[in-house]
Amino acid sequence: MTSVSSSISTALGVGSGIDTTALVNSLVSAARDPKQKVITDRQSLNSARISALGSASKSLDAFADALNSLLAGTGYSGVPASNDASIASVSALPGGTPQGLPAQLQVQQLASGRTLATAPDQNVSATTLTGAGTLTLTVGGASKDIELTASSTYADLVSAINGSGAGVTASLVTDTQGTRLVMKGKTGEANDFSLSADSPELEKFAWSKAGPNSGSSFASVSAAQDAVILLDGVEQHYASNTIDTAIPYLRIDLNKASPGTSVTLATTEPTTSMRDLMVEFVDAYNTLMKALNIATAKGADSSSAGVLNGESSIRDMKRQLSQMTSAALSTTGSYKTLADLGVTTNRDGTLALDTKILDKAMAADPSAITQLLNPTVKSASNPGLAGLMDSVRDNIQKKDGPLASAQSKYETLAKSLSAQLEKLSDQMTDYQAQLTKIYTAMETRLTAIKATQSYLKQQIDAWNNSDN
Incomplete structure (x- = not known):
């Protein structure tokens, strides 16, 4: 027969039979999921808008930068050229278009550096001792001391000069006549150099442009002098035969002095016409505008509408871009705007180019069209096509403009x-804890009731059996 203590133990170990964990999770999910979906849907849409705004801004940058790069290329600006490269050759420098061409250049004098050389000596080699003491090398007012000891050789002297950082190079040259010590400075009068010695043993290396020291072995092979040019009649001096600053964005390499001979520096004709430029501009503009149209499309419903539908900043961008056709590129002449060259705006904001009107304008005044679209010197009244695009971009992307405000709004x-x-996650965590507490208490009470019920049933069964 089952004991009373065993019956109680067994009854108290029986659970309520309810899966309270699953019940709590279901209730929490029912409360959380609808709210979470609303937030995540808004997050997805907001992220798409941030991405679309960023793409629109980057596309605008790409359009403007490509236009600037295109017009800066030699295809539209021509290639700098010299009519006598044996005297002076030219090349374009990055960052802009050479200005002030054509120009007349005369090379009066080439820049050179001081070169000293000792007489060839059959008794001198790299291992010959120099003598002890200090040689002072002076370049443009700055001095470097060359320390030599009793064991120093000509090779040591060459190494010390080259390692001094003074800008003077030394070398030993050996031929059938013997060995020479050669020293060479940088070009330009300001880079002239001299040598002084503090001991009689080193006097053979002393030299000054005022005159060689008594006992010096050096002779001057070439003097330190500046390049002298006449550019459109104006005399200019440079320390180098490569000149980057005489004409903006133009490098001039001086190859031969030829006083009295004029060299013409000019620009070759562009290999690409303004007609090609206008076709490329309209195509690129339309690519950008079509992308903006897709992003702002209304659609039959929200699922088919563009992600930036109704966004005022993009409407403002499209408005400012559309004004380019009527914006003044010049205040004078017969042709002042893109519209004057045959550019019109379609209903969807894209552009159309009437090449007949453009060709007629090009035939009538090609130089004026070139200066209108790609002026040699840009100004506020004649910014050129790239300058106009830059001003539109700057205005669209200004810090307090609609685009910046929209980006800030969506980021916030x-x-x-x-x-x-x-916050919702925290709330649901608290809600789950509360439900767990409630249903755990319920589980405990149900378990106790069931245990009592089971115990009483066992007792009744035991009494009934004992009566029998």
Whole structure:
């Protein structure tokens, strides 16, 4: 027969039979999921808008930068050229178009550096001792001391000069006549150099442009002098035969002095016409505008509408871009705007180019069209096509403009939605804890009731059996 203590133990170990964990999870999910979906849907849309705004801004940058790069290329600006490269050759420098061409250049004198050389000596080699003491090398007012000891050789002297950082190079040259010590400075009068010695043993290396020291072995092979040019009649001096600053964005390499001979520096004709430029501009503009149209499309419903539908900043961008056709590129002449060259705006904001009107304008005054679209010198009244595009871009992307405000608005919303999601998570964690506490207490009470019921049943069964 089952004991009373065993019956009680067995009854108390029986659970309520209810899966309270699954019940709590279901209730929490029912409360959380609808709210979470609303927030995550808004997050997805907001992220798409931030991405679309960023893409629109980058596309605008790409369009403007490509236009600037295109017009800076030699295809539209021509290639700098010299009519006598044996005297002076030219090349374009990056960053802009050479200005002030054509120009007349005369090379009066080439720049050179001081070169000293000793007489060839059959008794001198790299291992010959130099003598002890200090040689002072002076270049443009700055001095370097060359320390030599009793064991120093000509090779040591060459190494010390080259390692001094003074800008003077030394070498030993050996031929059938013997060995020479050669020293060479940088070009330009300001880079002239001299040598002084503090001991009689080193006097053979002393030299000054005022005159060689008594007992010096050096002779001057070439003097330190500046290049002298006449550019459109103006005399200019340079320390180098490569000149980067005489004409903006133009490098001039002086190859031969030829006083009295004029060299013409000019620009070759562009290999690409303004007609080609206008076709490329309209195509690139339309690519950008079509992308903006897709992003702002209304659609039959929200699922088919563009992600930036109704966004005022993009409407403003499209408005400012559309004004380019009527914006003044010049205040004078017969042709002042893109519209004057045959550019019109379609209903969807894209552009159309009437090449007949453009060709007629090009035939009538090609130089004026070139200066209108790609002026040699840009100004506020004649910015050129690239300058106009830059001003439109700057205005669209200004810090307090609609585009910047929209980007800031959506970034702020992104932070707010993330905070809402975190708050909801915290709330649901608390809600789950509360439900767990409630249903755990219920489980405990149900378990106790069931245990009591089971115990009483066992007792009744035991009494009934004992009566029998």
